[in-house]
Amino acid sequence: MLNKLKGLIEARSLQDLREAAVSAFGEMGVPRLLCLSPVGHDRSVGRGLTNAGFPEEWETAYRDTRHMDDPLPDISVRIGTAFRWHDLPNDVVLNERETRYLSDLSKWGMAKGICVATYGSAARVGFIAASSESGEDDLDExxxxxxxxGAETAYLRYCQLMSAELQYEMNLSSRELDVLHWMAQGRSNAGIADMLDLSQETVGTYVKRIFAKLDVFDRTSAVMKGVMRGLVIASDPNVEAAAQQRRARPKRA
Structure with missing residues (x-):
């Protein structure tokens, strides 16, 4: 197993990491994997999905609307340790839609599985889940x-590989990332200046640099791009509204 974990650390690309993860978790008895990143409190914003082996029917439904019903990432962040989604802790309280989602997993061959919150660089929080090939096997062992x-090792490597790509593509400085973070929380230039102990003029300069590097022309687009690339987690209502409008657009044939 040590060699399998070493393979995760030494993965040179996202495809290499995917193959190494399937191999490592397969040895544990759970070769089907999914990863959500980044994970925040708002289920509608910025959760990229990577699926390795789970049914396409589930993935289509999840990307469409069912991600809004999935309580597992939120539970995993609160608990902080791996757990079986078919055997939730006694103190977990679900609403009707969340209960229905977990019940519906059976029809996709995902009745049983395990999952955990993961933590990476740049304050990223992720979620990794896995199951057996049938989704019905006894996972108590x-x-x-x-x-x-294994999940934490895989996610750390994922964040490293993503950061390398982002640095090559965008090359945002640490201070620009700080400004983008507070933009994502809906702060004005004046508010960001207070948070970072900078002048408003300096913050304005950073904002212009961010726009140029991300190839955008407004704050909402900058934050949206940052969210989609895993640089920030947004709580700005304007960004959330833009994300809702984007999802509501008719899909192209």
Missing amino acids: VDLSLFQI
């Missing part, structure tokens, strides 16, 4: 601690 170690 799967070592949750070992799964969590």
